[in-house]
Amino acid sequence: MHALKIAATGMAAQQMRVETISNNLANMSTTGYNARRAEFADLHYQQLARAGTINAADGTVLPTGVQLGLGVRPSAISVDLAQGSLSATNGDLDLAIEGAGYLEVTLPSGQSAYTRDGALKRSAEGLIVNSEGFAVAPEITIPEDARSISINAEGEVFAFFQDEPEAQSIGQLNLAGFSNPKGLEAIGSNLFLETEASGAPNVTTAGQEGLGTLRQGYLEDSSVDPVREITELIEAQRGYEMNAKVITAADQMLSATTQVR
Amino acid sequence: MEASGYTTLTRQSGLMNELRVVANNIANAATTGYRQEGLIFSEYVKRIGDGASLSMAQGNIRNPSGIQGPLGQTGGRLDMAIEGDGYFLIETPAGERLTRAGNFTLSAVGDLVTPDGFRVLDAGGAPVFVPPDITDPGISPDGTLSDGDRPLAQIGIVRPIEGADLLREDGVMFRAEGGVAPAPEARILQGFLEASNVDPIGQIARMIEVQRAYEMGQSFLDAENERMMNALDTFTR
Numbered sequence: 357m358h359a360l361k362i363a364a365t366g367m368a369a370q371q372m373r374v375e376t377i378s379n380n381l382a383n384m385s386t387t388g389y390n391a392r393r394a395e396f397a398d399l400h401y402q403q404l405a406r407a408g409t410i411n412a413a414d415g416t417v418l419p420t421g422v423q424l425g426l427g428v429r430p431s432a433i434s435v436d437l438a439q440g441s442l443s444a445t446n447g448d449l450d451l452a453i454e455g456a457g458y459l460e461v462t463l464p465s466g467q468s469a470y471t472r473d474g475a476l477k478r479s480a481e482g483l484i485v486n487s488e489g490f491a492v493a494p495e496i497t498i499p500e501d502a503r504s505i506s507i508n509a510e511g512e513v514f515a516f517f518q519d520e521p522e523a524q525s526i527g528q529l530n531l532a533g534f535s536n537p538k539g540l541e542a543i544g545s546n547l548f549l550e551t552e553a554s555g556a557p558n559v560t561t562a563g564q565e566g567l568g569t570l571r572q573g574y575l576e577d578s579s580v581d582p583v584r585e586i587t588e589l590i591e592a593q594r595g596y597e598m599n600a601k602v603i604t605a606a607d608q609m610l611s612a613t614t615q616v617r
Numbered sequence: 618m619e620a621s622g623y624t625t626l627t628r629q630s631g632l633m634n635e636l637r638v639v640a641n642n643i644a645n646a647a648t649t650g651y652r653q654e655g656l657i658f659s660e661y662v663k664r665i666g667d668g669a670s671l672s673m674a675q676g677n678i679r680n681p682s683g684i685q686g687p688l689g690q691t692g693g694r695l696d697m698a699i700e701g702d703g704y705f706l707i708e709t710p711a712g713e714r715l716t717r718a719g720n721f722t723l724s725a726v727g728d729l730v731t732p733d734g735f736r737v738l739d740a741g742g743a744p745v746f747v748p749p750d751i752t753d754p755g756i757s758p759d760g761t762l763s764d765g766d767r768p769l770a771q772i773g774i775v776r777p778i779e780g781a782d783l784l785r786e787d788g789v790m791f792r793a794e795g796g797v798a799p800a801p802e803a804r805i806l807q808g809f810l811e812a813s814n815v816d817p818i819g820q821i822a823r824m825i826e827v828q829r830a831y832e833m834g835q836s837f838l839d840a841e842n843e844r845m846m847n848a849l850d851t852f853t854r
Contacts, residue, residue, distance in 0.1 A: 362644050365644050366640070366643055369647060395649055397648060397732070400787045401787065407784060407794070420681075420782055421784075422634070422676075424638065425641035425785065426641070427645075431733060432722075434732065437693070437694075535723055535725060536725055555749075565750045591647070594817070598820075605636065605825070606636060608832075609633070609636065612835040613835060615835065
């Protein structure tokens with residue numbers, strides 16, 4: 357019986373929605389996290405009576421026909437690319453990206469990964485690394501005797517030394533832009549990988565070619581809106597219950613069928 | 618079996634189909650741009666022998682709802698909802714399709730695409746291209762996609778030519794057999810998505826009604842079965 361299976365696809369869809377919402381809520385305080393949204397599309401339609409079929413000898417055709425749907429399927433989990441609010445941390449290696457773009461880090465495998473989490477650190481060797489310890493590309497080494505670090509909006513890194521009034525440029529942080537940032541593959545730890553869908557990264561100076569600028573001493577908060585998530589959660593839960601009711605109804609109809617002898 | 622049994626049977630199979638339609642509507646209660654559907658029963662009259670006729674109920678007419686679904690704000694720059702009668706035009710390998718679901722993204726090469734990767738067409742029937750350096754495109758109510766004061770493309774909004782019917786396809790798409798015409802009175806809202814127009818209360822009520830009608834049919838068949846058994850008993854005694 358189809359109604360049972362159709363309602364089951366509906367329950368699976370609502371469950372997936374709840375999973376997406378719970379992941380968003382769990383990441384409410386994750387630096388640079390963007391909320392995800394589960395999107396659905398209907399499944400194939402079965403043609404019982406094709407519209408346009410000739411219905412009588414005089415050429416009358418069926419105006420609408422009968423098409424029976426087979427349920428719902430997830431079509432995408434799309435990333436909501438809204439800018440999160442910025443909170444001041446005063447850390448000299450804390451960077452927030454204002455606008456589009458990603459920082460590039462090099463994974464131990466040599467592959468490039470992209471992140472909006474600008475909570476950068478200094479490694480034992482003086483390299484600028486992210487929270488996982490992966491070096492930011494291009495590699496920048498902070499000299500041991502540097503007193504303080506300053507990073508400007510375009511990503512140029514300056515070091516101040518004792519007895520030197522002028523800061524020295526020690527490197528340049530770049531931003532990577534993608535034609536379809538929603539197509540990036542999330543691998544956890546706030547990192548993303550380039551995919552066929554995202555297109556190749558366009559690595560350039562911050563503030564150029566539509567990319568955002570950097571702000572030192574700030575971190576980008578999670579863009580999750582708790583009010584929206586909770587209303588979505590209520591909707592998903594009620595939707596789940598309604599699909600369960602359909603299963604009960606279909607079951608009772610089947611049981612009525614079997615009672616006839 | 619006598620005709621009364623068959624008459625009930627057409628009604629029962631129609632009700633089963635209607636439950637499927639209701640189940641499909643409820644399953645798609647969270648599908649962006651989904652249009653709910655109903656099933657209409659029609660009378661099918663069969664002439665039998667001498668004068669009298671037999672009337673059967675056949676559920677064979679689709680009744681898609683054209684009611685505007687609620688608009689939900691998402692803030693996405695490429696999320697669009699249509700207010701009024703109209704559809705986005707989509708290019709698929711099987712031909713042009715219509716959809717109300719405006720949850721678009723950009724492809725790797727910068728084309729505006731649906732979540733399934735099909736390209737969205739502009740008013741002239743060409744794919745909509747957004748250059749990669751534009752991060753904040755604006756969309757006006759008539760579908761003009763622009764970067765600041767520089768227009769880039771006009772997103773096509775069409776409707777089926779009067780009288781032509783829409784066939785449903787998977788992926789919240791429709792096929793217009795009779796061709797399409799521009800729909801200038803429809804407006805696009807940027808940053809919104811049209812939610813499914815399924816009315817859950819109405820659907821649950823309809824489901825209960827279908828279930829009860831089905832049970833009634835079954836008890837009729839039950840009584841009919843008993844009547845025939847009794848008749849057989851009486852005649853063969």
